[in-house]
Amino acid sequence: MLPFLVLGLLYAGGATALDNGVGKLPALGFNTWNIYQCDYTADELLQQARAMVDRGLLEAGYNIFMLDDCYSLRERNAQGRIVEDPKKFPHGMKSFTKALADLGFRAGIYSDAGYRTCAGYPGSYGHESEDLETFADWGFDYLKYDNCNIPPDNVTQENVYGRYVRMVDAIRDRAEKTKTRPFQLALCEWGWQQPWIWGHRLGQSWRTGGDIRPWWSALASILNQASFIASATNFYAHNDFDMLEVGNTGRGTPPGNLTYDEAKSHFTAWALLKSPLLIGSDMAAASKETIEILTNKDVLKISQDPNVGESIAPFRWGYNRDYTWDPAHPAEYWTGNSSYGVVFMVLNTANARREMSFDLAESWAIRAGRAYNVYDMWSHTNNGTVVRNMTITLPPRGVTALLLTDAGPEPAGLPPCAAQAASQCALPDGSRPRS
Template identity: 75%
Template sequence: MAATTTSILLGLLYATGATALDNGVGKLPALGFNTWNMYQCDYTADMLLQQAQALVDHGLVKAGYNTFMLDDCYSLKERDKKGRIVEDPEKFPKGMKHFTKSLSKLGFRAGIYSDAGYRTCGGYPGSFGNEAKDLETFADWGFSYLKYDNCFIPFDNVTQENVYGRYARMADAIDARAKKTKSQPVQLALCEWGWQQPWIWAGRLGQSWRTGGDIRPWWSALSAIINHASFIATETRFFARNDLDILEVGNTNQGTPPGNLTYDEAKSHFTAWALLKSPLLISSDMATASKETIEILENKDILKINQDPNVGEALAPFRWGFNEDFTFDPAHPAEYWTGNSSYGVVFMVLNTQDTPQHMSFNLTESWAIRAGRVYSVYDLWTHTNNGTASRSISLNLPAHGVAALLLNDAGPEPAGTEPYCAGWWQCSFPNGTYYSN
């Protein structure tokens, strides 16, 4: 009985432990374009290739945005006589292979969408029961990235699996095909919407997982996503990351009016997504993108943190600010974030309030900062060296604005600096008495 109990306990520990699927693909977050929020089902291959060309023309492909994600509604509503998914001839009159080859010539890898149920969320053929067959179709068409959704799932007595098992069917098909063909596996992005805590288990199956429902291009939606991320930011690592959903920094077809983020909100949106190491898949109109939109998307200093080859972890909160720490508040998520990088210690400060705010933090609130040191300060938005900081930093931020700073050790602080400790309430003299500020 003891051995059996031990085996059960070990199995439970393994089942709940966070892991990452290092199968050779998806070490770093994907950057690129997603068709859904911009077009939903109303598109043609020519329209999509215009967006792809716009990304090239704006220099975004050169900046790293080289994944073009074809979302739902690309096929006929029914499979052919051999059970295969068929591309919609009206949307893709030259065929899907021609479309992916055109993307490849522009410098993109192609991604496609499917579903773990009978139908996709748009009502097109899903992949349940056809995982291997659909995977062959996608690979034959030229796709190497798969966004996998969670609509129209079969009854429990049909699957006899929960969501993990339904997603595992496609993950197993990807693994089997890679071994059989001796090719690189298709990269799998799970779109589970966060209902069953995918940040705990999804890294066993794919390289990213959605943390919640679909994004909307207004501040309350963004702050709610950031609030959720405040509690799970530490689950991101190489080959496995929280996907906060699509980037909405420019003009979209959603909202009233569409795409109604302010410039400061768009900066905060991009900064949070990038520094939390989320995939960065744009779904705004790049053909009419403003200069300000392109400047946000091509911020090389922030993209460098997102694509850090040596540090896979995301920034995480060190203080909530507006609220007491660990308060769940969709309107006011954590405001003070930090993390390490190959280039220095990163700080992100978000003003979640509707009015401009003066904000400040103690450097040693970050675990990555050494006490008793002075730090050089580089602004990741102005791209300027802003002198040095000792003990604390203060900022004035606009409503829903953001600051992103990179700090590097610049030597010991001057002798005799008082108070003796930045966190003076824990500071002690050698005789065991506490220092009192």
């Protein structure tokens, strides 16, 4: 048993290295992959960055510009260093990141814990420290770290966790040596080994599944998994459900077919579940409706709540019995706390208009016996006061996002116990009250 004990201690040492203060809140920004994949130039990417400034996305908080795969030459140079592709970056990578910084963006970059990236470019296995130095010298401070082309087990003898620890240690060592802010690390492990259990030990976010696709069935499948792991999210630790596909995805992936209501549901769920919000759609060509969805200040302020780090979580499945695994119909009734009130998200997963009802006391964050003011985070209106329950009509695959704040004791004359507690409600003498 001794070798396993020693290995566990080594992992534990690396695990604490990333408790370093970066990435407290979910990352907001832009990712190049779903639009361009490998087909881009620096000028095209800067066009997207300028569009984000011009259309208010930077001001709304989307301040990370994430450069994904395919930015380098296929082979390292004679010194073993990664070299930027001179055709894509004719003025060099430093010039590119400086242009981003001048616009107001932090720069993120991509690498891989294997020999090669997913697209076949140099990976960082065995080169963790030198690659990190290259990335820092180029002007990056955020790293998306993938899991393709990994060495055989008899070479690494480490598994996924151990291969990620190598980069974690490199980040820690560089920060200590240079007295600089550590890199923010986004693990892209795809959920094979349940990173929602251990990812917080190593990075600030972790992918929970495969690549997103811009159609409803893909989003519903991701939310189905999220229904079971929402509680893993907190400050410095975020389930990453992959990119936002709210608008046109461009030439990198098939065109999306989300309706307006589906796009609202996508953005609302990702934001309130506190996933990183990295836009994977063409912002230069985005519609007015797409920009309005992405810049919803009421929803974004829950994502970026400085005092409450937990995600919303289901309190009832709705379409299915609770805890049913159904990729087409995830949990529909969600709640959580925030600095601004109790959050409710109700999601209609059916392809038909529905009336959807819930008791307020189904939410753990509600105080039973109180009335609540209702604020709608999409209409941005105060919608009166509710007592005990609510009924909402939602369009197919539509969503509502509500903030409830205390409005004082509920009116006299109601039954003495809310429905959720009625079966065990008792008076001081142990008798049951009459309803």
